[in-house]
Amino acid sequence: MIKILLVEDEIFMRKGIIKLIDWESLGFEIAYEAGNGQEALDILKSKKVDIIITDIKMPVMDGIELIKRVSENFENKPAIIIISGYNEFEFAKAAIKYGVNDYLLKPIDENELIQTLERIKMRISSEKEDYKKKELFEYVRRNSAFMKVLEVQNDDYLVNSSENGIKKYLGISKQEAFQYEDDLTVYEKLMETEKSINANYLAKGVEIKCYWDSYFNLIFLINTFQGYKKNIVIRQAFEEIRRLLNLQTIIIQEYVSNQKIYMLYKQLLKKFNFAQFYEKSGVIEASEIGEFEHYLEDKKLSKELIKLIEEKLFDDVKIKLSRFFDECQNNKVSPEVIKGYILFAVLEVIDYFELYQLFETDNIKFIFRADIQKTKFISKVMEILDQIISCIEQNLKFNGSSFMKKIELFIKENYNKDLTIKSIAQQFFINPIYLGRMFKKHFNMPFNKYLHFVRIENAKRLLLTTDKKIYEIAKEVGYSDPDYFSLKFEEYVGKSPSKFRNSISVNNG
CATH class of the missing domain: 3.30.70.270 (Reverse transcriptase/Diguanylate cyclase domain)
Incomplete structure (x- = not known):
């Protein structure tokens, strides 16, 4: 609301101006009233106003003297509107040199008053915006100067x-x-x-x-x-x-x-x-x-977490973690030390269970945020541990000969495609490292060796039962390079594909 000081010695004239328009709806407020220039000056010493509306002829101090004093003594002076009679017109013109914004002739016209106020309101708004921008610029400059003090x-x-x-x-x-x-x-x-x-x-x-x-x-x-x-x-x-x-x-x-x-x-x-x-x-x-600790004694947190996970005491994992943080808080351990210690413990758990795909999780990056709080920190660490537990529980479902029979059947049906242990693991929603370990235990050989064995057995069948050329058979069993096929065939069979085909033909003849 734009505050106005109304200066008029005639009380009825003052009340008439107040009732002339709806000031509030236009964004104005007659905040203060004065009967002469001296009363107005006294108000201005302690109160902030945006506009002065003043008569010229008044006792004690007239409007011209008031305008002069305001112009000389106030750096951010209010806008000024003179209320003038016809016989006071020369006085009104003289007041313009003191920065009077406008003058209104008595009797005051309602529309003319509104138009005058709207013009001044636009100017005040523009000046306030410019002042605010200048003030903000100075504040930013001051801030930058202080930050340089800290930096240098x-x-x-x-x-x-x-x-x-x-x-x-x-x-x-x-x-x-x-x-x-x-x-x-x-x-x-x-x-x-x-x-x-x-x-x-x-x-x-x-x-x-x-x-x-x-x-x-x-x-x-x-x-x-x-x-x-x-x-x-x-x-x-x-x-x-x-x-x-x-x-x-x-x-x-x-x-x-x-x-x-x-x-x-x-x-x-x-x-x-x-x-x-x-x-x-x-x-x-x-x-x-006070002071806090910048180191943490090795409390073997990772080993304790691994033991709880192996024993399937999953609910106790969070309890253990919460107690660890309570102990750190009581001993005033630095958050940076805790974050580093926890990251090391989590990576040790990941390494123990060979779940390396979790290393790239966003949660691991999140726990190093500078502004993270203990509750969120524990929550994020638990999300990582829950992922580890989930992977382990999932792998336990696949731990058996029936599951490996499914893997064996899948390989025999797709041996001629670009198979890897990773692609098979994705197909069966299992960790590839864990699958590789299970595969070697069940088949007594690594996956790659088993795949070559299946392909070579099928190549032997095709060499004996078809007239297809060597390069055609190589492609059909999954080898894009015929020379590489011949090399692996001789490695597994003891002779080249052509010699194998010829030796069988001679024996049959």
Whole structure:
């Protein structure tokens, strides 16, 4: 709503103007009224208005003097509309040099007033948009300059925390949704948050600046200027920031003397990641978290998981995993260490059961996301373990001679095609490595050797029962290269295909 200050010494004239049009429906509000220029100036000292509508002839201070004072003393002065009588026209023209936007002749015409207000509203809207763009540009430039300080690790950026009695605080947080929003939208939200906090807390001696780094971390710098109990006010300010930006956690710390800003930033970021991973919420002082472990004793988690899976105690797998994380939290183990340890354990389980196709799963990549929390982390690890369990259970169904009979029949019906152990495994929905192991155990030879054996036996049959040429038989049994066929035939039979055919003919003759 555009706020208007109406300045008119005649009370009935003032009330008549207020009732002349429906101000609210047009987007305006007669927010303040004054009987002369001096009253108007007093209001302007403490209140923000967008438009002044003023008479010229008034007691104490007339409209011309009011316009002059506003022009001289207010940087962002309101738009001004003069209410003028015919005999005051020369005064009205004189006021134009002070930036008067328009004037209306008494008695005021309703349509003329509306048209004048609409013109001013369009100008105010345009000026506000331009000012907002300029303000946003300056904010982005300030943010970039500060990020360069962190990147180049400028030691001179931060003065002593105790200088001039000023206390300084740093806060770090993250809003996951921001990484999916347009950058300017995020900057605008941070700028508005900064304005809101400073509007509420500057009078209490607290000033804040909000920043955003390239990893979507939010950084808050707070200065305090007064000596009374600041901790309460600081926490209130950070709680307000948390509410405005919908943040779960903010980690804060007061600067110590001569502390380097980039070092404090890195320390707080590690503590924030720790708090975020373990799903702590609220405004938390860094000292509450303290130091955490950067290593993890080998607790043989992978061996314990393998044992539970082999014993088919699948429900106990998640219980074991949850207890492991609880122990890590109690011992304050760094999330980065946990992620590396868990990845190693999962890969050991995959390797033990030879389920290498799971290595490329998106879940394995997901567990290394910087902003993942413990609950989601456990859930994703369990998805991988569930896949392992599913593969094992599926393979158990195929573990038997009846299943291998099906495999044998399939090979004998399709031996002349481009068969591989992988293509057969896909056909029967089984892990290829597991199938290869089962195949060798059942047939007492590897798959490739068995396939050659089947093809050569069928080639022998065709050599004896048909007059087909050697290259035709080679192609018919699955060999595209006749020379390679002859080589494998001699390897398995002890003589070439032609000699085999001739020797059988001679014996029969």
